[in-house]
Amino acid sequence: xKSKLIDFLMVKKAVLILFVFNFMVACEQDLQQPLFQxxxxxxxxxxxxxxxxxxxxTGVLYMSWLSPIEEDIMALEYxxxxxxxxxxxxxxxxxxxxxxxxxxxxSVVGYDGVELAAHRLKKIEGGPYAYNVLVSFxxxxxxxxxxxxxxxxxxxxxxxxxxxIHI
Numbered sequence: 001x002k003s004k005l006i007d008f009l010m011v012k013k014a015v016l017i018l019f020v021f022n023f024m025v026a027c028e029q030d031l032q033q034p035l036f037q038x039x040x041x042x043x044x045x046x047x048x049x050x051x052x053x054x055x056x057x058t059g060v061l062y063m064s065w066l067s068p069i070e071e072d073i074m075a076l077e078y079x080x081x082x083x084x085x086x087x088x089x090x091x092x093x094x095x096x097x098x099x100x101x102x103x104x105x106x107s108v109v110g111y112d113g114v115e116l117a118a119h120r121l122k123k124i125e126g127g128p129y130a131y132n133v134l135v136s137f138x139x140x141x142x143x144x145x146x147x148x149x150x151x152x153x154x155x156x157x158x159x160x161x162x163x164x165i166h167i
Contacts, residue, residue, distance in 0.1 A: 043079040043086040050105035057111060064108040064118070066098060074098045076120050078108040092118045092136060092145050099123040099131035114140060120148070126157020 044051065044065055054062040061081040066074045067089075076092040092108060099121035106120040115138040121131045134148035 041086060043089050048077075049100065050102070052105055052107045054107060054109045056109070056113065058113045060110055060113045062108050062110050062115070064092075064106055066100065066106060069094065072096045074100075076106045076108075076118060078115075078118070080110070080115075082113070093120065093148065095122075097123045101131075114138070118145065119151075122148075124157055130157035 043063070045067060048065045048067045051063060051065045054064075056062065059082070062078055063081065063086075064076065064078040067077050069075055073094065073096055075094045076098070077089045078092060079086045079089045081087075092106075098106075101121060104121060106118065108115060108118045110116050117135055117137050119133060119135045122134050124130045124132055133151045135151050136145045136148040138144075139146055
């Protein structure tokens, strides 16, 4: 009886030693590495809102967002991504009258790798959801954004639907 107990303990000890040895050998092996690894520096500061991505016909990616400046002052900003990096953020418009809505957010779009247009919502008097949709066009000669235009002519203090620019 005593020899069977000793044999059992020896087998148990041998199994434990094999397990520990296999575990140690397995930990020494290199783990499978990912095929691709992407590291992107985000050009957006913390506290920004409503990011939007747009890819133009040449593959340039445009990211736009709203940045808080002070209590009621916001800036529509954007950056472009091409050749593996984001550009420094640029500002389209700064104001106190941005209408913020999770479903209808500002955007910047481009064509042939160049900024073309930006849209935003402007709060107007007349109700909690009253706003106009404004579009600004980028002037390549001056390197600045033109004054925005209202894209509808009804002059009503209402919601003007979901806006989207796509080229």
